[in-house]
Amino acid sequence: MPTGVAIRDVREQLFDAAERILLSAGPSALTSRAVTAEAGCAKGVLHRHFEDFDAFLADFVLDRVNRMDARATALLASAGAGTVVDNLTEALIALFRSVAVAIVALVTFRDDLRDRLRRTWPAGVPVLTEAVDMVAAYLAAERDLGRVAPDAAIDALAPTLIGTGHLLFADRRGDPPDPAAVREVVASVTAGAVR
Template sequence: MPTGVALRDARQQLFDAAERVLLRDGPHALTSRAVTAEAGCAKGVLHRHFADFDAFLAALVADRAAARVEAAATALRDRAGTGTVEDNLADALVGFFGPVTVALVALITFRDDLRARLRADTPRGIPVLTEATTALAAYLAAERAGGRVVPGAAVDVLAPTLIGAAHLLYADRTGAPPTPADVHRTVTTVVTGALPAAP
């Protein structure tokens, strides 16, 4: 007798199921059995599409977090020279640290085998956070070239400082996420010395 239901787009339905489990129950609860039970399909469906569970999780990270980080990075890059540097950075951090990305970073930290697999593409730092750091550094460099960040500003230090500070704001999955004002205050504190003095 068949187990579960037929899946039209098995990969996306498995990713959706994994996201629900991750957000609801946390990284420790994310197992292949939990994912397939949530998707309402047989466990073999996952292994028909992925070599093993860590391959599935790596694909989940790429599908859910990498796309969000890239979209936020593109939006940030397009805002260089407009608005204020502080507003642009705060908006980007709010975009980077949505609930799914925060949960995936916790998953990457929790699972050594997944982190090792992702290191093939991201040899340093924590995958996802490293890409977000690169995006912030590129934006700050563009603003420095345009004169909206002081010439000597160390964007390679400012970017990871911003990501680390924001990650600490968002890392508590049990409480309410920080408000945009909390994020903006953090950004202003970090970058104030790197911005030209007001005329």
């Protein structure tokens, strides 16, 4: 891109480029040069907007975590409709078919990124901990509606569902699991809790 040409929404353009690279080539391919080339801008653009590449990556991860708010709202709104197992199955499939699995790999892959994220995200991997909160809120809403047992261990069920979902989808290069397989896992994990 020629010097002096204004780039609209440069942060979003760079984040979208990073997501495309992460999904297509994995965390090892994610470099500042690759991001700016994918975004179609000069390398200096990234460094004008971010302290360094790890600052960029931390903001990218947190931006993608914030995008989960809409998914969490939709899941919570589904409480009382359909079945608990189907709602959770759809939520896990939507979550793990997104960039979430690749972000987990990125955070695991880069020690400096993890350290930087710890400044604002004290525990866990941001995408996964946010997903646990999303599922726990949904299960609590279903418990309030009487569709989940009052003594259900929501604090154990939510991370179990997210951890199991992550394991099912962790192979980014292979085919994603069949929705029926995801549903079977959700049904097994929630069998003692769902009414």
